[in-house]
Amino acid sequence: AQKVTQAQTEISVVEKEDVTLDCVYETRDTTYYLFWYKQPPSGELVFLIRRNSFDEQNEISGRYSWNFQKSTSSFNFTITASQVVDSAVYFCALSDQNAGNMLTFGGGTRLMVKP
């Protein structure tokens, strides 16, 4: 069965610190997709990134970077030089064929960035 675990329920950092949000997944499929979504205090869910299982290249987008490692079934998300506006709940999610390509979410990590 597919499963996504975000062990960190809450993280608090001071502005300008770097922070890494962990995501560990389980799947029996060889083809799958991993996602990160952001949920700011306003409540909407905002798509950040998608990764397929055949592409292990790390990705950087501004202050955001993602580290995908199949060997450890992890897809971690790092925010460099965090800002107060980064405060949100971040969700990691998995989509695989075994589950009909449905999106399964982790429990989320609440990030609080203090000024």
Next chain:
Amino acid sequence: DAGVIQSPRHEVTEMGQEVTLRCKPISGHNSLFWYRQTMMRGLELLIYFNNNVPIDDSGMPEDRFSAKMPNASFSTLKIQPSEPRDSAVYFCASKFGLETGANVLTFGAGSRLTVL
């Protein structure tokens, strides 16, 4: 595109009342999903449609919950009768295609339901 549109954004009702949540997916998207978010259970998939047909409703908690998609641009999630434990944020999401997990799911802003 206006994105996925949900209404109402907030609903407060009393136990026993009927609640109807509405969703307009992104034009061209043929798959629609209803999720529920609570502190205890996180984000749960309730039901999803493909080409207006319900594919899997195994996540619907009880018979009190029902969902319809009469056409490609409109879906409803109904709770009758509502109970306090139904209090949650209900998200509607849509994407194009169901056969691949690659397509990104776009979420609406959510409907926050409070049942007193």
